Each structure stands twice: as structure tokens, then as C-alpha cells.
Amino acid sequence: MSTITRKIGLSLGADTCWPICFEEILKDLDLTVKSDKDELRFEVERVRIAPFSLESKVDYDLVIDRLTFWYAPAREWLKKAVLMDGAYTWNNPWSIESNQKHTAYAAMMALGLPIPETWMIPPKNYEPKPDLAITLNRFADLFDLGKIGNDVGYPCFMKPYDGGGWVGVTKCDDQAGLRDAYEKSGLDLMHVQKGVLPFDRFVRCVGLGPQTMLMNYDPSAPLHERYRTDKDFVSAEQRKHIEDITLTINAFFGWDFNSCEALLKEGTWWPIDFANPCPDSQVTSLHYHFPWLVRAKLRWALFIAATKRKMRMNLDWAPFYEVRDRNLPLEKRIAEYGRLARAHFDTERFETFCANELASLDEVVWQYFGSERAREAVRKKVELLFPRHEVEHFTEHFFQAIQAWRVDDKAGRDAARAPKLTQHVLSSVSGAGSVVGSATGSAVGGATTAATSSSTASAASKPSSAPAKSSKSSKKR
Ligand SMILES: Nc1ncnc2c1ncn2[C@@H]1O[C@H](COP(=O)(O)OP(=O)(O)O)[C@@H](O)[C@H]1O
Ligand SMILES: [Mg+2]
Numbered sequence: 001m002s003t004i005t006r007k008i009g010l011s012l013g014a015d016t017c018w019p020i021c022f023e024e025i026l027k028d029l030d031l032t033v034k035s036d037k038d039e040l041r042f043e044v045e046r047v048r049i050a051p052f053s054l055e056s057k058v059d060y061d062l063v064i065d066r067l068t069f070w071y072a073p074a075r076e077w078l079k080k081a082v083l084m085d086g087a088y089t090w091n092n093p094w095s096i097e098s099n100q101k102h103t104a105y106a107a108m109m110a111l112g113l114p115i116p117e118t119w120m121i122p123p124k125n126y127e128p129k130p131d132l133a134i135t136l137n138r139f140a141d142l143f144d145l146g147k148i149g150n151d152v153g154y155p156c157f158m159k160p161y162d163g164g165g166w167v168g169v170t171k172c173d174d175q176a177g178l179r180d181a182y183e184k185s186g187l188d189l190m191h192v193q194k195g196v197l198p199f200d201r202f203v204r205c206v207g208l209g210p211q212t213m214l215m216n217y218d219p220s221a222p223l224h225e226r227y228r229t230d231k232d233f234v235s236a237e238q239r240k241h242i243e244d245i246t247l248t249i250n251a252f253f254g255w256d257f258n259s260c261e262a263l264l265k266e267g268t269w270w271p272i273d274f275a276n277p278c279p280d281s282q283v284t285s286l287h288y289h290f291p292w293l294v295r296a297k298l299r300w301a302l303f304i305a306a307t308k309r310k311m312r313m314n315l316d317w318a319p320f321y322e323v324r325d326r327n328l329p330l331e332k333r334i335a336e337y338g339r340l341a342r343a344h345f346d347t348e349r350f351e352t353f354c355a356n357e358l359a360s361l362d363e364v365v366w367q368y369f370g371s372e373r374a375r376e377a378v379r380k381k382v383e384l385l386f387p388r389h390e391v392e393h394f395t396e397h398f399f400q401a402i403q404a405w406r407v408d409d410k411a412g413r414d415a416a417r418a419p420k421l422t423q424h425v426l427s428s429v430s431g432a433g434s435v436v437g438s439a440t441g442s443a444v445g446g447a448t449t450a451a452t453s454s455s456t457a458s459a460a461s462k463p464s465s466a467p468a469k470s471s472k473s474s475k476k477r
Pocket of ligand 2: 165
């Protein structure tokens, strides 16, 4: 038996907290997986940026990339690594062209999902280019934005077709507001989209491989409080429906990691923002949900590296269109897409792998997030975003949010074990025909209270009825 090392590369930009946690947990886990004849070990390394020969071999089994959407050298290196060296990368560097709202809207509309009525408007201004004037003079129609606004109805949103981080997004209540937003849109290519307002529920669903996490979302809260921590905000059917939508989008475009924002109005879920090349991964916005994300990244990364999951380089849309052409009712159709998506992400094999090979991961993650090392990782991120005099306060704030997660995580795992324990107790108490105390969660030690949510981060944007502008990179870091 020989020992083989599987390598995971992290291609990072400004990411600060999650890579530290990822690396430290992997070290704590000290994982060995037995394959047929070999013993697999796992290593993680931060990818460097340097000149490279196209013939130099890339030896990462997986690269988790956070740069592709804006940094060409990383994107081109990744493409070479996939094509020539068999690396798996998330996300697929070729899917970047689809990774803007417009393509994603069009694709999901083609599959029959309800997307709010959306128009694309030629830009207000242009960078000068040699043939531009002649092209516009010959072919560009004058148009009446007011008529488009009337057709779509108010309130509507004017927003970049490829935007992120709420940059350039304006809620327009009337024609004057719409015209004003267009005047200010500059070089951006804009959508006018019907407002899903007032909505009954706003959710955000993260998809990481086959794993999903659904969060209640409050766009009117400060940045660090938008993800709510309540649990029962949708029914089980609605949850499955949104998870199916998220996984469908991700499988369709070959995105291993993405998030989907959807609004519920009068019984219909309307996805509005579901093309995120670099979904939020920071403790300063995810707070309570951050450990889930780190653990999900570890699980999916280890599954890929251990099993040498093959990356699908070309997208395969035909099966989705075949389902579409069966004209099933919406609920059934989305469930069918979800089934395809779950197959795409090897869900069963993944779950078996987690149960057999990563059985200790939950506990390692739980221990780690109670440690001083985790607190330091939080502090490093907080130091980047908050003024010095707020660092202590917000480090504690986010660390306590993580402790609240630990309480719930432990209770959840104990509850999941409970039926087995009860079974065990029943079978070991021979002749016990009466009630046996069920094994509910054991005492949760060391964990403290939920995060307070009263403080307002000075670094957080505070939207009013129309979303506030924040830095374009904020969503994508
Ligand atoms: N059609 C819509 N209906 C209701 N609210 C919307 C709509 N489009 C955008 N918004 C609001 O604007 C915010 C930013 O728009 P979004 O489409 O998510 O763009 P970004 O990619 O910049 O986050 C959303 O979180 C939501 O609060
Ligand atoms: Mg959004």
C-alpha cells in the first residue's frame, strides 16, 4: 500500500477568514482515506501568481478559485490546468461568460421558471470606438423609456445586466425616477425589471455541490445582519422547491458554488439574482452561517479530491430542455430539474462518502469553531473592514454568532442520533415494554448566547427603500 497525496489549491484574492479556517480544520482532521490499494492524504496550498509555461504541469487535484471572474491570469491558468492537467476547478472558468444576470434569466425563463418581466436597454453612453457612430446611426432605434416603464409597471428596478453588490441598482417608483436612473447609468448595460413588491418572503439559498443552505434574508437590514438566523420561515415543500431551483441553476451552468436570491409574492417564488461568480464567503456577512459554509467547502473539496470526480468541461443542457418539453406543471417540472441537478452533483455518492470517510468532520469543525484560532480568523477579517476602535466589539459579535451556530449544530446532531440511541436502548433493555426515555440532546457545554443584533456596523451599507450603493467588489469577496 502506498500513500498518495491529493492536493487542493486555493486561488484567492481578498478572501481572509474562510481560507484560514479551511486550512486549520483540514490539519485538525488529519484525514486518511483508503482507496483500492492506496492510502490518500490531503494537502492544501495557496496558489501563487507567477509566469508559467503552458507545458509546466499543474499538480492540484482541485482548485477552489475566487479570481476567475475578474483576474485573467488566474482564469487562463485554470483553463490550462483543466485542459492539460486534469484538474477540477470550481467554478468552471468557461462558465464565466454566463455568469451575469442576463444569461441566467434567459436560461431559466427558457426552462419555464417565473422570472419577473425584464427588458434590456442599450447603454446611455459609450466608450468611443472606431465604428461605433456609424453603427448607432444606422441601426440604433430611438426608444421611449417611459413606455417601457409603463409596460413593466411601477415600482420597477433599473440595474446592470451583470451587476453585483447592489452597485447601480435603483428602485424606480415612477417614470421620472426611471428616466433619472437611466441618465445616471453611464456606460453600464441596464435591465429594467418589474419589482416583486411587496414581497412576502425574501430568501437566499447557497449551493455548494449538492449541499444547500437556505437563509431568510432581510435586504433592509445593515450588511452584517441581512442573513437572518430563524429556521422555520418556509414550509418543507417550499424549501425543497427553492433548493431544486438553486441546484438546477448550478448544474445547468456548471457552477459548483453559487447562490440564488428569490422572493415570494402571492404564492409564487421569483428568483431575481442567481449568477454569482464569487459568492459571499465572509464571516462578516454570513456570521452565524459561516461555519456551515466552511464545512460544506471542506466536504465537497475532499469528495472531489478523494474520488477524482471528473469535471464536466462542456455544459449539457439537453436533458433540461427535454424535461421542459414534457410540459409538466411548474412544481413537478422544477422537481424533475432538481432530480437532474442532484444526479449531476453525484448526491448519493457524495453522501455515502461523507458518512463513511468524513464521519469525524462535524465534531472537528465544531471543536475548531469554539477555539481561539477561530476567533483569530474572525479578527483578521474584522480588522480589514472595521475601524480600529470597533475591532474588538465586532470580533466578539461575529464569534458569538458562531457560538450560537455551535449550539444549534450540536443539538441538531444529537437529535439526529437520538432515534438510533433510542433503538439501542430499547434492544438492550430486554423485556422493557414501557416507555424508554428518548435520547434528546445532551448538555451543550462551552457554547454561549446568540449574537446580539443591535449594533450597526459602520462599514456596512444601510439601504433605504432603494438599495444603497456599495462597492462592486463587496458582493464578490
Ligand atoms: N425585481 C426586484 N424586485 C424586488 N426587489 C429587487 C428586484 N431587483 C432587485 N431588487 C432589490 O435590489 C437588491 C439588489 O438587486 P440584485 O438583483 O440582487 O442585484 P445585485 O447582483 O447587485 O445584488 C436586491 O437584493 C433587492 O433588495
Ligand atoms: Mg443580489
